[in-house]
Amino acid sequence: MKVHFKQDEPDNANRLDGMKQDVLGKPVSRVEGLAKVTGTAPYAAEYPVANCAEGVLVTSTIARGDATHIDKDSVLSMPGVLAVIDDERLTTRAAQGTANEAPKQGPRQVCYWGQPIALVVAESFEQARDAAKHLGVEYREEGGAPLDPASAETEEQEDETVRQGDLAQAMRDAAHSVDVTYTTKGHASAAMEPHAAIAEWEGDRLTVHASLQMLNYNISELADALGVEEENIRLVSRFVGGGFGSKLGISEEVVAAALAARELGRPVRVVLSRQQVFQCIMRRSETTQRLRLAATSDGTLTGFGHEALVSNLPGEEFAEPVLQSSHFLYGGENRELMLMVARIHRMTAGSVRAPGEAAGMPALEAAMDVLAEKAGIDPVELRLRNIPEKNPEEGLPFSSHTLAQCLKQGADAFGWDSGPRRPRQRREGEWWIGTGMASAARVHNIAEARARVTLRPDGTALVETDMTDIGTGTYTILAQIAGEMLGLPPKTVMVDLGDTAHPRGPGSGGSWGAPSIGSAVYVACKAIREELAAKAGVAEDRLELKKGATSDGQEIGDLLGGKDLVREGHYEPGDIEDDYTASGFGAFFAEVRVNAYTGETRVDRMLGAFGFGRVLNAKTARSQCLGGITWSIGVALTEALEFDPRDGHLVNCDLAEYHVPVHRDVPDLEVAMVEERDGAASPIQAKGIGELGMCGGAAAIANAIYNACGARLFDYPMTPDRVLSVTAD
């Protein structure tokens, strides 16, 4: 039986708090953890499939033009080579998140260096890889492709534009004003598991094991790309070795494997090389951002300007949503926000780890630090003074707002000194030491979700959905939600994810997984409780379930009368999405040291205080926050995609040269979870947490660099050469 719940009103009943099993929120270790660390959890490329051929993508060596001739004969006689696939249906870009349709197809038309143009299939991976490197391709290059966002044609993203009051006048009238421009470099998702797919046809039915985040959308994208009915496709992604946005949409290997398997009549596996993952999956756009802040003498904002230039390929709708939280984080009645997109020929720009705030917040929060200094106000206090009562543009109320609490609690826990601040005050040997802080904000997303819950007479339960667990803890939190609702220990709740044969959820992305699918499981469990309550002869809200029995001792098995009880929960966000501005909030505090000679920066300690609704699992939530803070260290100090200025190819395309932070870059991190209930966020009062931890943290580090050594930098990442460029001897 299906149960539909559309949420038009906040749910402040907080029913989960009244349940008796007492497992929700507890720091339960990941249920699949043992399988992962012992190597028994199969990732996409690891499924044992008999008679599987191996495919390797061939990629372009020009930035724009056409592959006029593909000389298949150049490789077909090589040992083991089975086929060269250059089907027009091959996709040439990764699909954007929630695209729900095929990304650009037609591999002969080249739009960026490194674009897939064909697939070589052979008996062994080594044979295919060698043949792929030898495939003869002739190009007609269309020279002069725009490669530099600074000089390319731009388009305004009009739905992002806000003009309210008169910012220019506010700047002129302001007691304190700041007009600064920041840049951020492009970022890669840098998931550990490379993109991979195994495709297998049985008649007209296709099964693909792939590494994907959003199966519900991916199946439509794949069906559209292949021209096949969705009903004939099954996608499986039980374990995903990190996605970080790069697996939101289907990528090139999925379609290529499916086409090749069809043509050859046998299963085909395609695994991208690390270089290909960098070169033909999503990048986060580089950004240039101008911040204008106008304030009264007490630091109250009267004007707020944030204009950003980002880039993407021609024809891509995605524009790094840099302004996302800028629309509501701080007040200021005179507002000017604008987002421009430069059309350039680099690989697709798309969602990478907290798209929008990951790039926008580091600029905004660094500019706030400049304002705090100008106004002579403690940076924490400056932010406290500018928290708006309601969304300053749309006038909507906030679903909940923890920024003030996070700022205060974080400052206390960190030991923040709210006294006067001046740079270059503390030196230990060669090192300048300083502190900095920044606010965190990340919009709350939620989406329609379905999950089936089966309660069995033996006192176990089964949760089934196509939802993915990309390393975040989805398996575990769903077992906890169902266990809490049904009075079962989580280990007796089996969770089966990542299979489109199951009811569809929205997948993992935009931090919406937990609140969305968690709510679907909640809805299903609530329906099961109603059925049990009826059988037990009590009202549902009086039904107390614990350890498989009611409070008066009736076993669940007896209530079920030997039969499974199955409910499919269907959660749909209704008016709550339109009636409120919902966001996670937080605050970062960092202490860094900057070497006076070499300009090297090391983070000594960092603390994040975050409010994101109900904590579903204290351990996995904390881990998400730790990961986010770690990424913010990368944004601040090390991560940068570097493109050749002449042909636009990505030069640092492996994990040795694209510098994500290593263990030694990451000091003791402290996470303070500011627990709250946000009934307008979801019926389980939870918001997303996957991305919040990196939304602004880079600015805390940048501000600490300034406080340490007096280097006020406007370009991320703040590498030694940049620090030295503004450092006195």
Place this chain on the structure above:
Amino acid sequence: MRPFEFTRAPSLKEAGSLTAASDSMAIAGGTNLLDLMKLQVETPSRLADLNRLGFAQIEDTDDGGLLLGALATNTETAVHPRVRRDYPVLARAILAGATQQLRNKATNGGNLCQRTRCFYFTNIDQPCNKREPGSGCGAIDGIAKLHAILGTSDQCIATYPGDMAVALSALDATVLVSGPGTDRSVPLREFHVLPGDTPWVENVLERGEIITGITLPPPVGGTQLYRKVRERSSYAFALVSIAAIVEIADGKFTRADLAFGGLAHKPWHDPHLADALVGQAPSRELFDTAADILLEDARGYGENDFKIPLARRTLHAVLQQAAEDAA
């Protein structure tokens, strides 16, 4: 696939003959070569595996120095009690490089022979005179942040990427080479060469020659530092690195053996530096004079211009620290 013949060299002599042909290469740890083979930057038809040859010893030499077997791993070398006690600059340099996993596998001989990490060298779809003579240098006018500022040529601006050899240069180590005709010893400082018009030639090894070991002279004591400046604190190649062995007596430098990484196609050693420093009292002015000597012919290529002031500042830091430690 690219088939290649893999032979476990049973003896040094046969290792020499197995690697004599131009399409043959020696393999020990393979931490660099296997990556390059997967990328088809290296495409040998024959691999001679040296691992059974037994040069894995680390032992005292008659003159009180130390012999590091070519097949001893970087980890074994860095943790060896005598290396730690008598040649701490070497232990520190090794531990500043790569990762524990790589160091466990990488050998001392192989470390000396590792190739540059220039982005254009490792991408076979880009020009590189080192990989494909005559194809041009992609790094010049390209992304060249990591590249050389000393001893470059218009053919190549790649750097030698290692750390261990920088310390060996400061220590004035000697490379032991076994060849088809005869064995020879090559001072480490002369082992690697500048790119000139033949950037594909990176060291003086001739075809069929095998490194069997590295000898360190008797310990000289002093203050031994290895400073590596990099963008992240592990698993990153040096922007600038300095190996320093410094002694001070009566307030003046009595020894100043310095070698530099990240600046050139080889570990950079300039004897004029020691000449300028020895006999002088440490001072900012003196350090500047030393930096002037080091960087007299330095040339930036845009993106790596910062290495010139960075090298100067790092030299200041190292000499200052050495002076303080020695005092």
